[in-house]
Amino acid sequence: MKRAVFPGSFDPFTIGHYDIIQRAMPLFDEIVIAVGVNSQKKTLFDLDQRLQWLNKVFESNSKVRVDHFEGLTAHYCNKIDARYLIRGLRNASDFDYEKTISQLNSIVGKELETVFLIALPQYSHISSTIVREIIKGGGDASPFLPDTIQVNIN
Numbered sequence: 001m002k003r004a005v006f007p008g009s010f011d012p013f014t015i016g017h018y019d020i021i022q023r024a025m026p027l028f029d030e031i032v033i034a035v036g037v038n039s040q041k042k043t044l045f046d047l048d049q050r051l052q053w054l055n056k057v058f059e060s061n062s063k064v065r066v067d068h069f070e071g072l073t074a075h076y077c078n079k080i081d082a083r084y085l086i087r088g089l090r091n092a093s094d095f096d097y098e099k100t101i102s103q104l105n106s107i108v109g110k111e112l113e114t115v116f117l118i119a120l121p122q123y124s125h126i127s128s129t130i131v132r133e134i135i136k137g138g139g140d141a142s143p144f145l146p147d148t149i150q151v152n153i154n
């Protein structure tokens with residue numbers, strides 16, 4: 001069973017993340033989308049909301065499971081017996097950061113391989129950070145979110 005983990009904050013989950021999952025689907029038997037919980041890091045959306053959205057987006061996809069974890073991603077992968085990590089690369093700064101993390105993960109995690117997918121041009125400008133700024137500013141974030149995710153702007 002080829003099990004992969006797509007870890008992230010997903011604050012919120014965007015169409016850029018969704019595209020990475022869609023493209024990784026043929027490569028693995030199971031993909032676990034795992035929300036990393038860091039109690040020190042303040043998020044715009046709480047864990048329950050982020051998990052609820054992810055479960056809704058992938059409810060009819062039997063290959064995708066949604067979970068959350070605390071601590072090191074590599075330890076979580078070992079615990080659930082996943083040998084692959086999926087990460088998306090949008091630009092050179094993603095690459096620099098991800099390269100180091102991947103090298104560390106292959107030491108900390110047993111036989112853990114990171115598979116990188118390059119963002120499609122139409123999604124490479126999308127980040128959760130930008131989407132949060134739009135939401136905080138009262139703008140319409142729907143062009144950047146899967147149809148099933150609706151953020152109420154008050």
Ligand code: ADP
Nearest residue numbers: 007008009010016017087088089119123126127
């Ligand atoms: P983290 O907090 O771990 O950076 P994110 O939720 O921001 O988590 O992103 C999770 C993964 O998705 C990362 O590998 C990131 O590079 C990738 N990603 C984010 N946005 C996009 C996008 N628009 N296109 C492709 N990959 C993306």
